Amino acid sequence: VSLAQAPGYVQLNQYRLLEPIGQGSYGIVKLAYNEEDDTHYAMKILSKRKLMRRAGLFGRAPPRRPGPGPPPDPLQRVYREIAVLKKLDHPNVVKLVESYVHPHFITHSEMQVLDDPAEDHLYLVFQLLEGGPVIDIPTENPLSETLARKYFRDALLGVEYLHYQRIAHRDIKPANLLLGEDRVQVADLGACGELAAAGRVSGTVGTPAFRAPEAAAPADKYSGEAADIWSLGVTLYAMVTGKVPWAGGSAVELQKKVLSEPLTFPGRVQPSKPLRHLLARMLDKDPATRATMQEVKDHEWITD
Numbered sequence: 001v002s003l004a005q006a007p008g009y010v011q012l013n014q015y016r017l018l019e020p021i022g023q024g025s026y027g028i029v030k031l032a033y034n035e036e037d038d039t040h041y042a043m044k045i046l047s048k049r050k051l052m053r054r055a056g057l058f059g060r061a062p063p064r065r066p067g068p069g070p071p072p073d074p075l076q077r078v079y080r081e082i083a084v085l086k087k088l089d090h091p092n093v094v095k096l097v098e099s100y101v102h103p104h105f106i107t108h109s110e111m112q113v114l115d116d117p118a119e120d121h122l123y124l125v126f127q128l129l130e131g132g133p134v135i136d137i138p139t140e141n142p143l144s145e146t147l148a149r150k151y152f153r154d155a156l157l158g159v160e161y162l163h164y165q166r167i168a169h170r171d172i173k174p175a176n177l178l179l180g181e182d183r184v185q186v187a188d189l190g191a192c193g194e195l196a197a198a199g200r201v202s203g204t205v206g207t208p209a210f211r212a213p214e215a216a217a218p219a220d221k222y223s224g225e226a227a228d229i230w231s232l233g234v235t236l237y238a239m240v241t242g243k244v245p246w247a248g249g250s251a252v253e254l255q256k257k258v259l260s261e262p263l264t265f266p267g268r269v270q271p272s273k274p275l276r277h278l279l280a281r282m283l284d285k286d287p288a289t290r291a292t293m294q295e296v297k298d299h300e301w302i303t304d
């Protein structure tokens with residue numbers, strides 16, 4: 001692996017790293033040009049140091065959680081994410097092309113992983129979805145219900161596939177619904193958890209405005225599928241109104257609003273009656289009575 005430092009750009013093997021196209025708590029995503037196949041890709045660059053810091057692992061072993069939750073070591077979690085991504089194959093889930101942890105090749109099972117404690121970066125190469133996120137919120141120009149329905153149907157199929165593979169996404173939001181050749185793919189399994197484990201491991205993963213009210217509840221009440229339905233509901237609300245239903249304040253204050261404030265449709269955008277009904281069913285604060293994936297798929301606004 002050559003990180004040839006030519007003037008102005010970084011080269012990683014056959015990939016030339018170009019401008020940043022995505023940024024988040026996970027790290028950064030850069031446009032990358034592959035000289036071998038004359039094709040552009042999305043290169044997600046993770047910093048091991050940042051991962052360790054976010055997990056507060058410096059210096060002490062993490063408290064071992066009971067049950068099969070995701071491994072606490074964030075590096076192991078990323079390796080697990082890579083292994084999961086390599087096994088997934090669905091038109092509405094992002095495709096991992098290859099991954100590097102510069103500079104030595106260590107072959108783990110069927111994937112090539114570079115590992116070297118000295119180097120801080122971990123590189124994940126994805127097919128480029130040139131349209132980027134389906135919508136950037138907040139915006140005064142939300143999507144029409146027709147366009148939102150087209151994109152949301154794709155997102156539903158992608159999430160249903162993850163649930164079928166016993167995976168909860170746990171961070172669904174517009175930024176993770178990417179638009180490529182006229183279809184939407186679900187991205188970022190960085191927060192995902194096995195449904196079996198997710199049933200017990202609630203914790204505060206994901207993004208506060210999109211996080212289900214029960215995410216702060218005792219872990220036994222938490223269901224990965226129901227939490228994903230909630231986040232899909234907030235995402236659909238954002239696609240058609242241009243904003244999130246509850247916002248502002250600290251994460252704790254926001255969590256309180258999500259738990260206590262009713263769903264409203266202020267502002268000039270009044271969604272259609274069927275859509276308001278679907279949103280109310282997905283944003284039911286009680287996960288036990290919230291719409292299931294099947295109910296959403298069969299809803300009149302979706303099947304229209």
Ligand SMILES: COc1ccc(C(=O)/C=C\Nc2cc(OC)c(C(=O)O)cc2Cl)cc1
Nearest residue numbers: 021022029042126129130131132187188189
């Ligand atoms: C304006 O044009 C644009 C074209 C493409 C993008 C873009 O791709 C952004 C993020 N991409 C990703 C992020 C991921 O996680 C956070 C993962 C993952 O880990 O699954 C995969 C991808 Cl691809 C942005 C703007």
